[in-house]
Amino acid sequence: MVLSQLSGSLKGALSRMCNATLVDQKVLDDCLNEISRALLQADVRFETVRRVQASIKSTVNLQALADGTNKRRVIHRAVVAELRRTLDPGKPSFAPTKGRKPASVVMFVGLQGSGKTTTCVKYADYHRRHKGLSPALVCADTFRAGAFDQLKQNATKAGIPFYGSHTESDPVKVAVEGVDRFRNEDACDLIVVDTSGRHRQEAALLEEMRQVADATRPDLVVFVMDASIGQAAFQQAQAFRQSAPVGAVIVTKMDGHAKGGGALSAVAATKSPVIFIGTGEHIPDLEAFDAKSFILEELTKENFTLRALRKLFRAMLSMGPLGQLVSMIPGLISDRFSEKEGQAKMKRYMTMMDSMTDAELDGTSTKLMNKSRINRVARGSGRPVREVVDMLEEHKRMAKMMSKLPNVKRPNDINHLVNAIPQPLLNQFGGNFGLQSLIRQMGAQN
Numbered sequence: 134m135v136l137s138q139l140s141g142s143l144k145g146a147l148s149r150m151c152n153a154t155l156v157d158q159k160v161l162d163d164c165l166n167e168i169s170r171a172l173l174q175a176d177v178r179f180e181t182v183r184r185v186q187a188s189i190k191s192t193v194n195l196q197a198l199a200d201g202t203n204k205r206r207v208i209h210r211a212v213v214a215e216l217r218r219t220l221d222p223g224k225p226s227f228a229p230t231k232g233r234k235p236a237s238v239v240m241f242v243g244l245q246g247s248g249k250t251t252t253c254v255k256y257a258d259y260h261r262r263h264k265g266l267s268p269a270l271v272c273a274d275t276f277r278a279g280a281f282d283q284l285k286q287n288a289t290k291a292g293i294p295f296y297g298s299h300t301e302s303d304p305v306k307v308a309v310e311g312v313d314r315f316r317n318e319d320a321c322d323l324i325v326v327d328t329s330g331r332h333r334q335e336a337a338l339l340e341e342m343r344q345v346a347d348a349t350r351p352d353l354v355v356f357v358m359d360a361s362i363g364q365a366a367f368q369q370a371q372a373f374r375q376s377a378p379v380g381a382v383i384v385t386k387m388d389g390h391a392k393g394g395g396a397l398s399a400v401a402a403t404k405s406p407v408i409f410i411g412t413g414e415h416i417p418d419l420e421a422f423d424a425k426s427f428i429l430e431e432l433t434k435e436n437f438t439l440r441a442l443r444k445l446f447r448a449m450l451s452m453g454p455l456g457q458l459v460s461m462i463p464g465l466i467s468d469r470f471s472e473k474e475g476q477a478k479m480k481r482y483m484t485m486m487d488s489m490t491d492a493e494l495d496g497t498s499t500k501l502m503n504k505s506r507i508n509r510v511a512r513g514s515g516r517p518v519r520e521v522v523d524m525l526e527e528h529k530r531m532a533k534m535m536s537k538l539p540n541v542k543r544p545n546d547i548n549h550l551v552n553a554i555p556q557p558l559l560n561q562f563g564g565n566f567g568l569q570s571l572i573r574q575m576g577a578q579n
């Protein structure tokens with residue numbers, strides 16, 4: 134899926150910025166340009182890209198930052214926060230619940246061919262299978278001759294009750310009748326209303342959406358868009374939003390070659406989140422969508438820098454009895470080393486890190502530490518070159534482990550150790566779970 138490539142490009146831009154020897158206005162501008170290029174290549178609308186860029190620029194004022202501020206982190210956070218705002222407007226959409234009386238009404242809007250009818254059935258089926266709801270379908274598309282038959286066929290295949298008419302030409306009437314029928318029957322808790330996707334004129338279609346929405350008063354209006362429409366997504370979404378209170382977006386055909394970046398534009402236009410993506414023609418091909426995990430999960434993980442390692446050592450050394458934690462870190466303590474020796478080693482590593490520049494501490498590329506820099510650190514800290522190399526190796530190994538951290542359940546035996554670590558530092562390790570799983574993995578290697 135091409136949208137996921139966007140995540141890779143954004144990550145690349147951020148890591149190049151993080152690896153710059155000195156972070157100045159040019160490095161920030163280069164990073165922002167690279168991010169803009171990646172967004173444009175993913176079909177995100179120019180205006181949205183410009184807004185993202187301007188917003189990050191106004192948040193990050195390098196000149197105004199106090200000395201000693203970690204500029205890389207300030208930029209990293211501003212970028213992640215802005216991208217998150219772009220893809221996730223922060224306003225959760227209405228979610229139908231089991232047993233709700235009267236039944237929730239969810240109305241689908243979108244242009245013909247977007248996959249609306251198919252998605253109505255998928256959505257109803259999803260809520261039945263995953264949330265235990267009892268859905269029903271209403272076909273309020275009276276414009277296209279085959280629309281009701283198509284819904285009927287899909288609904289029958291999925292075993293979901295449906296309502297529609299071959300003769301009635303007023304979509305508002307059919308929609309209201311369908312909603313009333315299912316509400317009165319009292320057998321369902323979710324009514325999905327499919328609407329027209331085409332008219333002789335777009336204005337007539339939008340007016341019809343307004344009337345159906347006014348008459349059925351849906352709890353949620355879902356805008357359905359085909360992933361391949363690219364830049365057109367913004368205008369389409371905006372037009373529907375002006376006629377009906379769109380509260381969520383579903384992007385279909387994400388299984389194809391579409392870039393999918395139009396989704397970001399639809400989110401910007403409707404200020405509503407993407408809730409599902411369609412990944413195929415069949416009824417189960419619908420996936421719940423979480424903006425944070427899709428594009429941003431990787432980006433929100435801050436890099437495990439040497440500075441982070443130094444902070445970890447410092448926190449561990451100030452935590453009192455260390456036995457358990459230190460002994461879990463291979464390389465610090467083993468059969469050959471006692472806990473005391475492990476602590477001494479940590480202190481030596483910290484002394485070496487104290488001799489490093491900010492760029493070296495905040496960089497993520499080991500290439501930065503060339504022979505002459507290693508020699509300089511060794512001289513500055515009064516330690517042998519071999520030991521500096523060992524420390525860098527240890528950091529590399531830990532950074533690799535950090536990048537592979539799975540989400541594991543909190544093991545009780547190390548709770549108190551993790552709780553003793555200050556929150557900002559804990560965040561560096563992906564929060565409680567991140568640090569705990571790191572420690573566990575280290576333990577497993579011992």
Ligand SMILES: Nc1nc2c(ncn2[C@@H]2O[C@H](COP(=O)(O)OP(=O)(O)OP(=O)(O)O)[C@@H](O)[C@H]2O)c(=O)[nH]1
Nearest residue numbers: 245246247248249250251330385386411412413414
């Ligand atoms: N590959 C793929 N095809 C899809 C997906 N969703 C829908 N389709 C296909 O897209 C085509 C159009 O889907 P419809 O559901 O008929 O489109 P519509 O928007 O309801 O069209 P109207 O009813 O005319 O408004 C159909 O062939 C669907 O099978 C998807 O997620 N992936």
